[in-house]
Amino acid sequence: MDRKEFLSLMGASAATIMFAGCLAGCKKSSDSSSTDGPSNVDFTLDLSQSANAALNNNGGYVYHGGVIVARTSTGSFVAVSQTCTHESYNVVFQSANNRFYCANHGATFSTAGAVTNGPASKALKQYNTALTGTSLRVYS
Numbered sequence: 001m002d003r004k005e006f007l008s009l010m011g012a013s014a015a016t017i018m019f020a021g022c023l024a025g026c027k028k029s030s031d032s033s034s035t036d037g038p039s040n041v042d043f044t045l046d047l048s049q050s051a052n053a054a055l056n057n058n059g060g061y062v063y064h065g066g067v068i069v070a071r072t073s074t075g076s077f078v079a080v081s082q083t084c085t086h087e088s089y090n091v092v093f094q095s096a097n098n099r100f101y102c103a104n105h106g107a108t109f110s111t112a113g114a115v116t117n118g119p120a121s122k123a124l125k126q127y128n129t130a131l132t133g134t135s136l137r138v139y140s
């Protein structure tokens with residue numbers, strides 16, 4: 001093998017190694033636009049029941065069926081998956097900051113479930129809410 005052959009071979013090997021490394025390392029590890037949470041959600045909370053009394057106050061929240069339902073500081077209802085997308089810790093609602101918060105590693109999410117601070121990289125799944133009298137329906 002002469003010098004030219006050797007350099008050509010080494011160049012091809014280096015390119016192969018770099019390409020293989022890129023395949024493994026360049027893959028996007030997260031997709032902040034994707035969401036995570038239970039599918040086919042459809043339940044109704046009776047706000048006259050003591051178990052749901054927290055929702056009668058702005059800033060209150062309850063968990064039901066894998067969903068956290070909260071009443072914002074302005075009195076509207078929001079619902080997202082209760083499980084942090086980072087390592088499956090339950091999030092809480094912080095009305096003063098109008099966000100969902102995971103105390104495990106500090107991730108925060110908007111009231112629509114979007115990640116506003118890591119380490120979580122995937123959004124919480126958002127659900128619809130509809131209030132009729134004292135019945136609050138939460139659904140996909």
Ligand code: FES
Binds near residue numbers: 104
């Ligand atoms: S488990 Fe929620 S931030 Fe880590």
